[in-house]
Amino acid sequence: xxxxxxxxxxxxxxxxxxxxxxxxxxxxxxxxxxxxxxxxxxxxxxxxxxxxxxxxxxxxxxxxxxxxxxxxxxxxxxxxxxxxxxxxxxxxxxxxxxxxxxxxxxxxxxxxxxxxxxxxxxxxxxxxxxxxxxxxxxxxxxxxxxxxxxxxxxxxxxxxxxxxxxxxxxxxxxxxxxxxxxxxxxxxxxxxxxxxxxxxxxxxxxxxxxxxxxxxxxxxxxxxxxxxxxxxxxxxxxxxxxxxxxxxxxxxxxxxxxxxxxxxxxxxxxxxxxxxxxxxxxxxxxxxxxxxxxxxxxxxxxxxxxxxxxxxxxxxxxxxxxxxxxxxxxxxxxxxxxxxxxxxxxxxxxxxxxxxxxxxxxxxxxxxxxxxxxxxxxxxxxxxxxxxxxxxxxxxxxxxxxxxxxxxxxxxxxxxxxxxxxxxxxxxxxxxxxxxxxxxxxxxxxxxxxxxxxxxxxxxxxxxxxxxxxxxxxxxxxxxxxxxxxxxxxxxxxxxxxxxxxxxxxxxxxxxxxxxxxxxxxxxxxxxxxxxx
Numbered sequence: 001x002x003x004x005x006x007x008x009x010x011x012x013x014x015x016x017x018x019x020x021x022x023x024x025x026x027x028x029x030x031x032x033x034x035x036x037x038x039x040x041x042x043x044x045x046x047x048x049x050x051x052x053x054x055x056x057x058x059x060x061x062x063x064x065x066x067x068x069x070x071x072x073x074x075x076x077x078x079x080x081x082x083x084x085x086x087x088x089x090x091x092x093x094x095x096x097x098x099x100x101x102x103x104x105x106x107x108x109x110x111x112x113x114x115x116x117x118x119x120x121x122x123x124x125x126x127x128x129x130x131x132x133x134x135x136x137x138x139x140x141x142x143x144x145x146x147x148x149x150x151x152x153x154x155x156x157x158x159x160x161x162x163x164x165x166x167x168x169x170x171x172x173x174x175x176x177x178x179x180x181x182x183x184x185x186x187x188x189x190x191x192x193x194x195x196x197x198x199x200x201x202x203x204x205x206x207x208x209x210x211x212x213x214x215x216x217x218x219x220x221x222x223x224x225x226x227x228x229x230x231x232x233x234x235x236x237x238x239x240x241x242x243x244x245x246x247x248x249x250x251x252x253x254x255x256x257x258x259x260x261x262x263x264x265x266x267x268x269x270x271x272x273x274x275x276x277x278x279x280x281x282x283x284x285x286x287x288x289x290x291x292x293x294x295x296x297x298x299x300x301x302x303x304x305x306x307x308x309x310x311x312x313x314x315x316x317x318x319x320x321x322x323x324x325x326x327x328x329x330x331x332x333x334x335x336x337x338x339x340x341x342x343x344x345x346x347x348x349x350x351x352x353x354x355x356x357x358x359x360x361x362x363x364x365x366x367x368x369x370x371x372x373x374x375x376x377x378x379x380x381x382x383x384x385x386x387x388x389x390x391x392x393x394x395x396x397x398x399x400x401x402x403x404x405x406x407x408x409x410x411x412x413x414x415x416x417x418x419x420x421x422x423x424x425x426x427x428x429x430x431x432x433x434x435x436x437x438x439x440x441x442x443x444x445x446x447x448x449x450x451x452x453x454x455x456x457x458x459x460x461x462x463x464x465x466x467x468x469x470x471x472x473x474x475x476x477x478x479x480x481x482x483x484x485x486x487x488x489x490x491x492x493x494x495x496x497x498x499x500x501x502x503x504x505x506x507x508x509x510x511x512x513x514x515x516x517x518x519x520x521x522x523x524x525x526x527x528x529x530x531x532x533x
Contacts, residue, residue, distance in 0.1 A: 003524070004517050012513050019408030019506070022415050043414045047195060048421030048495065049181070049360055051372070054195040055203050058356035061164060061188045063157050066350045070148060070156060071098060074134055078146065081114050098146040105142055112138070115146065157188065160349045165190055168207050170345035181419070189355070195419070200359050208352055210307050211342040213260035215290075218301040218313060222251040231255075235303065238311045238329070250310055252303045257293050262286025266343035268336050271328045276336040278327040280343065287323025295319040306339075372425040379429050380406075383436050391443045392532050397518050398439035401510040405435045408506040413499065423496035431503025434478070438511035441474075442467040447533050456528045464516050471512065479504050 022041045025033055036042050049056060075091055075098045082089055087110065088103040102111055115136050133152025139145050165182055172180045172194060181193040197203060219232050224247045228234050236249045262282050269279025282290055293302075294316050304312040304327055312327045331339070384402070387395040409428060413420065446463030454462060479501060486497035 004520055008513075009517060012517055015509070016404050016408070016514060019411040020404065022411030023407045023409075026410055026414060041415070043417065045410065045414050046417070046419045048419045048424070048492070049193045049195045050422045050492075051420065051425075052195040053198070053360045054193065055197045055200045056356075056358040056360065057192045057200065057203065057207070057354055058185060059190045059192065059207070059352040060355045061157075061161055061190065062351040062353060063153075063160065063188060066156060066160050067096065067148060067153065068093075070133070071096070074098065074146065074148070078115060078118055081118050082111065085110065085114055087111050087114065096147065100144040100146065102142070102144070108138065108142065108144070111144060112136070115144070161188065161190065163349045164352065167346050167348050168192060171206055171341060172203075190352070198359075200357060204354060204357075206338065206342070208354070209342055210348040210351055211260065211345070212307055212347040213263070213343055214256045214305045215258040215293075216252040216254075216256055216303050216305060217293075217297060218303050219251045219253060220301055223247075224249060226251075235305055235308055235310050237313075238306075238309050250303055250313055252305070252310075257302065258282065258286050258289055260343060260347045262289070263343055267340040268333065269326050269340075271326055275328070276331040276333045277329070278331065278336050278340050278343070279324070280327065280340075281324040284323075290323060290325075291319060291321045295321075311339075372422060376425065376429055376432075380432055383432060387436055387439070390440075394439075394443050394446075394519065394533050397515055397522075398436060398443070398511075400518070401439070401515045402432065402435050404514060405503075405506045405510040406432065408510070409499065409503055412502050412506070416498075418498055419495060420499075421492045421495045423492040424499040427496045427499030427503060430500065431507060434475070434503065435507035435511060438471045438475070438507055439515060441470055442511065442515070443533055446531065450531045450533070456531050457523055459531060460519065460523055464512075468512060471508070475504050475508055 022043070024040075025036065025042050025044050028036065033042060033044070046052075071093050075093060078098070078100070079089070079091065087107050089111075090101045090103070092099050100111070102108060118134075133149055133156065134146055135149050136144060136146045161184055165184065168190065169180070169182050172182070172192070180195075181191065183191050185191040192203070192207065194203060219229075222228065222232065228251055231254055232251050233254050234249050234251045237247070262285060263280055264283040264286070265281040267279055269277045271277045281287075297316050298318065299315065301313055301315050303310045304314075312329050314328070327339075380402075384399045387398050389395070391398065406428070409431060413424075418424075442464055445467040446459050449462045449466075450456065450459035482497045482501040482504065486494050486501070489497060
């Protein structure tokens with residue numbers, strides 16, 4: 001119907017106005033935006049890597065190290081379970097399996113029952129589905145062989161990648177960058193794209209560190225050239241901690257007093273001499289452990305170890321009951337801040353290796369923007385000229401709706417905080433054609449109805465009504481394609497899908513509602529007897 005109720009007119013005008021209002025900040029300079037009224041929306045589109053320039057890194061997750069750590073962990077679980085049942089054993093890890101040699105072979109059946117109970121317990125804690133992560137058998141020589149299951153490895157591998165992505169995201173967010181792309185890429189790889197960053201080495205240094213932090217007591221009785229006794233291990237001192245007359249490595253207990261998992265907060269701090277340091281605070285459990293250890297080991301040295309390197313080895317002068325402290329050393333403000341950021345973000349569960357590196361310069365990004373502008377302007381101008389030549393005054397209405405449509409796309413993308421890439425620009429250009437296509441369907445239907453003998457107003461009404469179902473069908477099928485692209489695509493493909501989906505929604509609105517409202521107002525006011533269409 002050509003008559004529009006007042007509420008519908010207000011709704012259409014309000015939505016169009018809000019869409020344009022949200023798009024305006026994208027066309028303002030930084031200086032103009034700084035003076036923009038606070039009560040108005042000021043979100044701008046973030047330009048992607050291909051438009052703004054930046055760093056592209058593809059990391060590979062080393063899952064072999066995870067497998068070794070899992071075997072060590074399960075070996076300890078089994079040893080603890082055997083100790084409770086007073087089963088004496090010798091164990092070793094070789095050929096990706098735990099080999100258990102019982103001192104008393106008559107305890108084999110009991111040992112298998114204990115391992116079975118351990119498998120069931122660990123399986124229930126591993127996943128909600130109760131998938132066990134170890135399996136076992138008795139070899140021909142009476143040795144029990146325990147291996148990790150393939151299902152458990154797959155689950156653990158996926159968990160490691162998910163945890164790595166989260167840790168990387170926290171680290172990069174701490175740099176103050178905006179809209180990084182961090183996602184799983186294939187099997188065992190993570191894609192990291194940071195628009196606007198010009199220093200790939202800084203990103204590699206920040207992301208690539210596993211940042212595994214441990215607190216371990218020092219064995220001061222073992223010298224540099226002495227053999228390391230059982231239950232202890234030797235770690236080198238950090239370069240900035242090596243001083244004349246002091247050892248370059250220290251022997252520490254393998255028993256970890258605390259780990260980075262117990263940290264609640266870490267960041268830049270200052271020592272008593274106002275020199276940069278790393279301040280840290282433990283969680284409740286960590287604080288209690290730290291208090292107990294420092295109370296029992298006064299005047300003993302303990303090592304703070306980061307990625308198998310001792311970054312500090314202070315003496316415990318008094319019990320630390322507050323659950324917080326500082327790591328001192330030859331830090332600069334920048335290095336202390338970076339270490340604090342690493343510790344705050346958490347440790348990577350596995351080591352990462354760069355397998356692909358690309359840097360897109362801002363000049364190339366500017367060239368892409370310019371090329372995108374030219375393509376969009378030429379495409380838009382050609383479409384607008386064609387539509388006016390084909391449909392006259394109706395074409396001018398379609399062009400006005402088209403401009404509103406483009407403004408609403410930019411406004412919605414800005415509101416959603418989307419990142420605009422070259423494929424996204426292509427999606428916008430494609431949407432321009434689709435928006436005009438909806439108007440073409442309507443105008444052709446009106447022309448057909450008018451030439452079929454209907455009066456002008458009746459032809460307008462029927463044209464909009466009968467073209468509606470065709471427009472809906474065409475846009476719904478394209479919208480489904482956009483959803484599939486978003487679900488199964490990655491990176492730029494997702495960006496294209498988002499702009500396409502938003503463009504479909506706005507083009508439906510402007511073609512079916514806005515254009516119809518404008519033409520209806522004209523028709524009711526002019527009461528035409530003929531249509532120049």
